[in-house]
Amino acid sequence: MSQTSAIPAATTTLSTPTLQSARLYLCTDARTEQGDFADFLRASYAGGVDIIQLRDKSIEAAQELELLAVLKSVAQEFGKLWAVNDRADIASLSGAPVFHIGQKDLPLPAARSLVGPSVFMGLSSHDLAQVSAAATDPNADYFCVGPLWATPTKPGRAAVGLSLLEHAAALGTTKPWFAIGGVDLSNVDQVVAAGASRIVVVRAITHAEDPTSAAAALLSRLPALG
Numbered sequence: 001m002s003q004t005s006a007i008p009a010a011t012t013t014l015s016t017p018t019l020q021s022a023r024l025y026l027c028t029d030a031r032t033e034q035g036d037f038a039d040f041l042r043a044s045y046a047g048g049v050d051i052i053q054l055r056d057k058s059i060e061a062a063q064e065l066e067l068l069a070v071l072k073s074v075a076q077e078f079g080k081l082w083a084v085n086d087r088a089d090i091a092s093l094s095g096a097p098v099f100h101i102g103q104k105d106l107p108l109p110a111a112r113s114l115v116g117p118s119v120f121m122g123l124s125s126h127d128l129a130q131v132s133a134a135a136t137d138p139n140a141d142y143f144c145v146g147p148l149w150a151t152p153t154k155p156g157r158a159a160v161g162l163s164l165l166e167h168a169a170a171l172g173t174t175k176p177w178f179a180i181g182g183v184d185l186s187n188v189d190q191v192v193a194a195g196a197s198r199i200v201v202v203r204a205i206t207h208a209e210d211p212t213s214a215a216a217a218l219l220s221r222l223p224a225l226g
Contacts, residue, residue, distance in 0.1 A: 017075075022051050024215060027085070028055070029056040029206070032058075037067060044211045047205075052080070053084070053098070054084065068094040083097075086100075096115075101124070102123075108123065121141050124180075136173075148180070150181075151203075165191065177198065188218060
């Protein structure tokens with residue numbers, strides 16, 4: 001039996017999930033090779049992941065909507081958030097509570113007009129100017145800073161290093177922001193020392209033999225939010 005298949009659905013009374021309290025954000029593909037999408041989601045949420053984003057460029061829109069229905073169901077079991085990447089139309093059709101876009105995607109006001117005012121919208125940022133702009137943009141409810149290290153999930157994207165985290169921390173914004181790009185258990189302490197309290201991970205959990213334990217270990221290294 002796989003590590004993920006033994007994870008039960010949550011059975012406790014659940015509170016309404018909030019972006020402000022989120023610390024651990026996971027991006028995953030459709031798990032086509034493993035064939036364990038729903039089990040993997042449950043295992044990850046059980047370990048303490050707060051937000052799971054489906055990000056898979058190899059699937060068509062119809063399949064993405066089917067998978068997002070699964071993600072929505074599992075997220076609701078655990079009282080957690082879930083996210084759509086890039087496609088505002090998919091976000092709107094699926095009813096996603098979180099929508100994430102990059103610097104070269106739709107302008108934030110246009111994306112906001114499509115997904116509506118109640119969706120938490122996030123923006124990737126890769127340099128000093130982009131980080132500063134994201135921190136003050138009223139259409140961005142959160143932003144990501146990175147990639148800190150080179151990562152195969154963002155081919156061709158130069159690593160920005162830890163100094164960009166220090167810049168983000170120095171802004172003193174109350175808006176949630178996440179460190180992203182090659183973050184795992186071997187370097188998460190450096191990320192925290194540079195000023196981040198929240199992280200986005202991919203392989204640190206998707207490649208783990210035991211996603212629940214991997215998520216819990218990462219979460220244990222993040223500071224409590226004030």
